[in-house]
Amino acid sequence: MIHTRGLTRVFKVKKQTVEAVRGIDLDVETGQLVAFLGPNGAGKSTTLRMLTTLLPPTSGTATVAGHDVAREPAKVRARIGYVGQKNGAGENFRARDELVVQGRAYGLTTAQARERADELLDLLDLGPLAQRKPGTLSGGQRRRLDIALGLIHRPELLFLDEPSTGLDPQSRADIWTHILRLREAYGTTLFLTTHYLEEADSMAERVVIIDNGRIIADGTAAKLKNDLAGDQITITTNTAQEAETAARIGEATAEGTTVRLRVPNAAAALPEYLRTLEAAGVKVATAETSRPTLDDVFLALTGRSLTDDDIPA
Amino acid sequence: MTTFLRDTATVFTREITPSIREPMGLLFDMGQPLLFLFLFGSLLDGAVGSTWQWFVPGILVMMCLSGPMAAGYTLLVDLIGGSMERMLVSPMNRTAMLVGRTMKTMVVLLAQAVLIIVLALPLGFQLHPAGVLAGLAMLVALGVGLGALSFVLAIKSAPDGTLFYIVTQVLLFPLLLLSGVLLPMDAGPGWLRVIGNLNPITYIVDAQRALFAGDLTNLSVLYGTAATLVVAVGGLVLGNRAMRQGV
Numbered sequence: 141m142i143h144t145r146g147l148t149r150v151f152k153v154k155k156q157t158v159e160a161v162r163g164i165d166l167d168v169e170t171g172q173l174v175a176f177l178g179p180n181g182a183g184k185s186t187t188l189r190m191l192t193t194l195l196p197p198t199s200g201t202a203t204v205a206g207h208d209v210a211r212e213p214a215k216v217r218a219r220i221g222y223v224g225q226k227n228g229a230g231e232n233f234r235a236r237d238e239l240v241v242q243g244r245a246y247g248l249t250t251a252q253a254r255e256r257a258d259e260l261l262d263l264l265d266l267g268p269l270a271q272r273k274p275g276t277l278s279g280g281q282r283r284r285l286d287i288a289l290g291l292i293h294r295p296e297l298l299f300l301d302e303p304s305t306g307l308d309p310q311s312r313a314d315i316w317t318h319i320l321r322l323r324e325a326y327g328t329t330l331f332l333t334t335h336y337l338e339e340a341d342s343m344a345e346r347v348v349i350i351d352n353g354r355i356i357a358d359g360t361a362a363k364l365k366n367d368l369a370g371d372q373i374t375i376t377t378n379t380a381q382e383a384e385t386a387a388r389i390g391e392a393t394a395e396g397t398t399v400r401l402r403v404p405n406a407a408a409a410l411p412e413y414l415r416t417l418e419a420a421g422v423k424v425a426t427a428e429t430s431r432p433t434l435d436d437v438f439l440a441l442t443g444r445s446l447t448d449d450d451i452p453a
Numbered sequence: 454m455t456t457f458l459r460d461t462a463t464v465f466t467r468e469i470t471p472s473i474r475e476p477m478g479l480l481f482d483m484g485q486p487l488l489f490l491f492l493f494g495s496l497l498d499g500a501v502g503s504t505w506q507w508f509v510p511g512i513l514v515m516m517c518l519s520g521p522m523a524a525g526y527t528l529l530v531d532l533i534g535g536s537m538e539r540m541l542v543s544p545m546n547r548t549a550m551l552v553g554r555t556m557k558t559m560v561v562l563l564a565q566a567v568l569i570i571v572l573a574l575p576l577g578f579q580l581h582p583a584g585v586l587a588g589l590a591m592l593v594a595l596g597v598g599l600g601a602l603s604f605v606l607a608i609k610s611a612p613d614g615t616l617f618y619i620v621t622q623v624l625l626f627p628l629l630l631l632s633g634v635l636l637p638m639d640a641g642p643g644w645l646r647v648i649g650n651l652n653p654i655t656y657i658v659d660a661q662r663a664l665f666a667g668d669l670t671n672l673s674v675l676y677g678t679a680a681t682l683v684v685a686v687g688g689l690v691l692g693n694r695a696m697r698q699g700v
Contacts, residue, residue: 192542193542194538194541194542214544217542217543217544218544220542222538222539222542224535224538224539224542225535226534226535226538227534227535227536228535228536228538228539229536230467230530230531230534230536231530231534232471232527232530233467233470233471233536234474237467237470238467238536241463241466241467242539242543244459244463244466245460245463245540245543245544245545246543246544247456247459247544286535289539
């Protein structure tokens, strides 16, 4: 569904060359749900804009839904749906009017567009809001309207740029219910960028991490975590001295009375570790294991935390 | 070509729908020209006498300047929001997006111009049908050009729009004052007349006055037509290029 080779985009800002995307090779098969993850400025949106024909690539190729984005942009456009970061419905227009316009933009007749608009208003629980302007809708309702606009022509592939950013937890969960329902019903291929690690973790079957314009990791969330971060064991002791000893044994470092160590399988490693500590005379006060997060993966790869500089705009 | 026409119709329909749903908005947009017509115009008429034939064409040109500027503003709003991006991802024809919007500006402008003329009739404005038709045609052509230029400005101003506000606010009023819309430029000092002569709007205002007086063969009509064509063709060429280059 998506195939890119050496996809690159260079911007010239005040005579300085900025390489926003540096040679991305990516293959997404039909029906996949891919989360594109990375800090601000990593090149997520630039990549998305190239894949959706909004921005011509500087070099490299991208084939999306069977057509080259540079040579046949019109054919790509007809087959993909796009839900941008900003709200797609115009401020001065009623929700249903915008949906009908959108349908006509994709070649439906007015009658077909109206029928499809009503169908989508229903599907996304927007029926009672059909005659309202976007300004009078809540953040979650506006986002649902954006998704409806992206679905008007039943695209095989839907791009979503930060679909849940800026929404309250309730609305975020609600948006996800709709996205997943959509996928279940129509088998739509979904490619989305997100800030929220836990979303990528729990929803996507494939996570692609981008940093500094390059893909640095690609796989299922579970595989990335196992391969790149590992589980964590956290123990606390009563004295800092005991913690030092425990850290030395576990080949880790102590922070006060707390010791954290990375292991491939924490549940299996913990009993052994505790026995060793007991033999060494270290009295363990508390012990727990935790599964790694995608942030741990990012930290392991780049030495930085994703959440540090990743404040949603 | 058929998709071009269909897309133009789609964009035109989208743009005109809010005006049809809330026609009072069109009247509000005319607030300033109407105020000038009734308040300033009456004052002028009282002070100088029988000025309607002279004053009404100027008001129409004034409207023709502010209307298309507002059209650029609606595009700017769509650019700052996500709706322009949404349409750019669709297979719609790029030029159709510009033409559809321009057509909407044209239709609104024409409706407003006719309304102003009708409102001016009881005040003593005399109708010379051939001149009025020619005058309206010139206004529409000017509106198309200015509308397209305003779209270019909006595209260049995105995403924050500062440039758009600066240019429209700084440009519009001097252009009006220096075109003799409100008072005859002949009364001004020499340097003012020189600047006025450099202003393309001056020629268009003069041409409108000749046309609305029924004087179709006046030389000023030729100059005004030339100035209008420069604005219209220049606007369309630049506008089409800006739209195709991508936003």
